[in-house]
Amino acid sequence: MSFHTTVDRGRSQHAPSDHLAERDFNRIAELINGKTGIRLPPGKRTMIEARLRKRVRAHGMANMEAYCRFLFDEGGLETEASHLVDVVTTNKTDFFREPDHFRFLAGPGIAALMTQHQHERSPHLHFWSAASSNGAEAYTLAMVLSSLIDRNRRFDFSILGTDISTAMLRHAHRAVYPSDFVAPVPGQMRHRYLLQARDPRQNEVRIVPELRERVRFAHLNLMDRTYPFEHHFDVIFLRNVLIYFEREVQVAVTRRLISHLRPGGYLFVGHSETSVAYDLPVRQVAPAIFQLQ
Structure with a gap:
């Protein structure tokens, strides 16, 4: 008795693929x-494929192959590039992430900055969250x-938050977060600075207007050769973004940033990113905290 193989005509080897080909x-x-400086090693291929499926669905396309053809062969990048960056970039952040940084800032950090501004009756301090994501850090x-300030420290402040993701900037500007996301915020601050949704079923909070007025958000690609901000900052937070860059890019980005930092100002980086400071004119004052000399 002999057998023959049945060929599934509907699933031939030439059928369009719903997976991300290695070439794509x-x-x-x-x-x-090239656009962001972020490395995507081969091990990220499955993750990127999963994230891109939302763009495939958004365009009503049948599969991943059709989406990639749209990107690279049909001129889709002209309108899709910013969405691609939004989908692909990692936006991990939390309120009070690395709390020791904020304890330092509230203690010796502000004390030193106030000394530097002692000639001013009511100094205005400038802060920059350089990879602000959804705004939690800012x-x-x-x-x-x-x-x-509520405890009678006499200064004023403003905060700039920048990010490459337009989706994250919209989220940050709206300043609305799920209730469980703000769990790290201390109880007293939660009561003082968060507004509960009127409908408890929404399970959301919003940052109070008085804080939203002190924070502005702007689009910025850290790969740009210059940054369009004139005044010097007292503190720059650049945390947990350098890890996605090659060493050469890490140093170039950080040098551009500290060119906007006033002498004596502070640079905060992620704990796994401290080695980049070895190539900069800064001194370490605490774990992952550096002061411009």
């Missing part, structure tokens, strides 16, 4: 690296600084 992943990785800063 490499093209996307090259594009993202609003954490605002809570800490506003609490110090």
